[in-house]
Amino acid sequence: MSTEAAPIANNFLRTIVDDDLKSGKHATIVTRFPPEPNGYLHIGHAKSICINFGLAQDFGGRCHLRFDDTNPVKEEQEYIDSIKESVHWLGFDWGEHLYYASDYFEQLYQWALHLIREGKAYVEDLSAEEIRNHRGTLTEPGRESPFRNRTVEENLDLFQRMRAGEFPDGARVLRAKIDMAAPNLNLRDPVLYRILHAPHPHVGDAWKIYPMYDFAHGQSDAIEGITHSICTLEFDAHRPLYDWFLDNLPVPNRPRQYEFARLNLTYTVMSKRKLHELVNSKTVSGWDDPRMPTLMGIRRRGYTPEAVRAFCARIGVSRSDSWIDVSVLEECVREDLNERAPRALAVLRPLKVVIANYPEGQVEEFEAANHPQNPDRGNRAVPFSREIFIEQDDFMETPPKGFFRMTPGTEVRLRYAYIVRCTGVVRDETGAVVEVRCEYDPASRGGSAADGRKIKGTIHWVSAAHCVEAEVRLFDRLFSDPNPDRGGADYKQFLNPQSVEVLPAAKLEASLVEADSETRYQFERQGYFRADPVDSKPGRPVFNRIVTLKDTWARR
RNA sequence: UGGGGCGUCGCCAAGCGGUAAGGCACCGGAUUUUGAUUCCGGCAUUCCCAGGUUCGAUCCCUGGCGCCCCAGCCA
Numbered sequence: 001m002s003t004e005a006a007p008i009a010n011n012f013l014r015t016i017v018d019d020d021l022k023s024g025k026h027a028t029i030v031t032r033f034p035p036e037p038n039g040y041l042h043i044g045h046a047k048s049i050c051i052n053f054g055l056a057q058d059f060g061g062r063c064h065l066r067f068d069d070t071n072p073v074k075e076e077q078e079y080i081d082s083i084k085e086s087v088h089w090l091g092f093d094w095g096e097h098l099y100y101a102s103d104y105f106e107q108l109y110q111w112a113l114h115l116i117r118e119g120k121a122y123v124e125d126l127s128a129e130e131i132r133n134h135r136g137t138l139t140e141p142g143r144e145s146p147f148r149n150r151t152v153e154e155n156l157d158l159f160q161r162m163r164a165g166e167f168p169d170g171a172r173v174l175r176a177k178i179d180m181a182a183p184n185l186n187l188r189d190p191v192l193y194r195i196l197h198a199p200h201p202h203v204g205d206a207w208k209i210y211p212m213y214d215f216a217h218g219q220s221d222a223i224e225g226i227t228h229s230i231c232t233l234e235f236d237a238h239r240p241l242y243d244w245f246l247d248n249l250p251v252p253n254r255p256r257q258y259e260f261a262r263l264n265l266t267y268t269v270m271s272k273r274k275l276h277e278l279v280n281s282k283t284v285s286g287w288d289d290p291r292m293p294t295l296m297g298i299r300r301r302g303y304t305p306e307a308v309r310a311f312c313a314r315i316g317v318s319r320s321d322s323w324i325d326v327s328v329l330e331e332c333v334r335e336d337l338n339e340r341a342p343r344a345l346a347v348l349r350p351l352k353v354v355i356a357n358y359p360e361g362q363v364e365e366f367e368a369a370n371h372p373q374n375p376d377r378g379n380r381a382v383p384f385s386r387e388i389f390i391e392q393d394d395f396m397e398t399p400p401k402g403f404f405r406m407t408p409g410t411e412v413r414l415r416y417a418y419i420v421r422c423t424g425v426v427r428d429e430t431g432a433v434v435e436v437r438c439e440y441d442p443a444s445r446g447g448s449a450a451d452g453r454k455i456k457g458t459i460h461w462v463s464a465a466h467c468v469e470a471e472v473r474l475f476d477r478l479f480s481d482p483n484p485d486r487g488g489a490d491y492k493q494f495l496n497p498q499s500v501e502v503l504p505a506a507k508l509e510a511s512l513v514e515a516d517s518e519t520r521y522q523f524e525r526q527g528y529f530r531a532d533p534v535d536s537k538p539g540r541p542v543f544n545r546i547v548t549l550k551d552t553w554a555r556r
Numbered sequence: 557u558g559g560g561g562c563g564u565c566g567c568c569a570a571g572c573g574g575u576a577a578g579g580c581a582c583c584g585g586a587u588u589u590u591g592a593u594u595c596c597g598g599c600a601u602u603c604c605c606a607g608g609u610u611c612g613a614u615c616c617c618u619g620g621c622g623c624c625c626c627a628g629c630c631a
């Protein structure tokens with residue numbers, strides 16, 4: 001598919017890697033994608049995955065999947081499983097290189113001992129609140145803890161007893177002894193270990209103390225031989241600390257950290273907290289709700305991994321804060337699906353049409369192209385009869401200028417079938433049009449006029465007697481504001497009430513009953529759809545709209 | 557009013573002292589039995605602002621301005 005041919009745009013990370021390879025600094029590069037298993041992956045993670053695995057792929061290196069599992073109170077096996085599945089779904093493979101920071105706990109502990117012996121770490125008895133009070137502020141330096149100058153022996157003894165589980169949660173922590181006056185707050189004697197009597201999803205109850213992110217990440221990178229440790233911009237201020245540990249510990253390798261700007265997408269929220277809230281409040285049906293920016297949601301909606309990868313390639317990588325419009329993502333799926341999706345006729349909001357001069361009981365079959373731009377993909381037969389359904393939007397009694405669908409007195413083409421002319425309408429007691437009457441031109445079989453006259457409009461239809469009824473779900477953006485997080489306001493006030501519309505009785509061309517959830521269809525003139533993998537039943541599909549087609553008429 | 561980062565077209569984004577890539581969006585126009593697709597063409601005398609260095613600056617220097625991040629025993 002052409003979407004795979006996404007041009008490789010240059011970016012600062014590729015330049016760095018390229019230079020390091022050319023200069024011989026590294027013979028081969030090693031990157032890693034390091035999620036914390038405390039939630040499900042979202043589109044922002046996809047950017048990181050594509051960067052890390054993509055760099056390794058393009059430069060002949062390798063990329064590890066490493067769970068940054070240093071906080072057992074938030075992490076769960078279910079997240080580990082889901083993350084692995086999502087990375088695979090996106091199309092990347094870590095091969096043998098699946099790691100857990102928790103597998104390095106013993107080494108990390110030994111390194112902590114090393115720092116203590118060097119006089120570069122100490123056991124802190126102050127409470128969390130006291131530590132905070134001693135930390136100072138953005139403009140004032142911090143104050144040193146009264147426990148900062150304990151002897152090495154005492155520190156060793158206390159730290160070993162912390163590990164042994166002798167103290168309750170929160171009683172003490174291990175801190176690095178750096179500089180309480182450092183302008184970079186991360187260097188004001190950061191906490192290295194905290195006591196947590198909590199079982200860990202990967203290493204069980206082996207530990208009573210757990211390392212903090214800063215004490216685990218760089219060292220894990222060093223252990224694995226990571227050459228380029230790529231993370232998001234908010235870790236920029238942690239880099240001096242990252243380097244401090246590598247400088248003060250006998251690590252086997254010297255990785256470098258590089259930061260890029262995280263992905264911001266309009267009309268959605270990305271923070272784990274808010275995503276959790278949407279799920280817990282039942283605002284959405286779950287983590288895989290098709291409106292969610294989670295990879296599970298995007299996947300269920302029907303997006304292809306190719307489209308997501310094309311999106312990641314298109315948005316680029318830089319260090320400047322940026323907001324990508326969701327329409328860019330939407331356009332990526334269209335490009336992918338336009339190429340691969342077989343076409344079908346489906347009427348979402350049916351309006352009955354009776355072709356008065358068409359013989360009752362007669363049925364004809366027309367050849368419809370599965371992919372008009374690609375004849376190799378063959379045709380299928382679509383049945384036609386006297387009573388059909390068309391889209392409500394495709395009929396107007398008093399049309400605006402430029403409307404060239406069905407309207408009284410003018411001709412319109414029924415795709416692949418005949419040219420018809422509307423001759424009247426049937427109304428219900430409220431005056432609403434419930435049926436349209438037409439006459440067809442028998443000489444226009446297949447849709448072309450015998451006399452060669454041009455017909456401007458072509459609309460889709462489905463034979464009333466041959467179509468199948470199905471539920472179709474139309475998804476739209478979850479929020480009605482480009483930035484629901486704007487100005488600290490409650491993002492929930494921007495929820496789009498129309499983010500999902502369920503059409504219980506759409507009329508589909510019969511071939512669609514057999515639709516499997518893997519196949520994405522283009523319902524002509526409407527958009528791309530796929531049978532929902534969860535709610536569809538054999539012979540009774542439920543379709544999700546992945547994305548609409550561009551509609552320059554509707555835009556007017 | 558501490559430290560760090562960032563500021564190139566509506567949205568992204570190349571560019572690394574030699575006279576503004578590309579994509580998306582948008583606007584034309586052509587083809588079209590999907591108002592889709594495809595195809596052509598247009599779209600920054602200018603790079604946050606002001607000075608300076610230089611034959612020459614988006615790229616270097618100085619000074620402003622704006623936005624983002626950091627005060628978890630989260631990552």
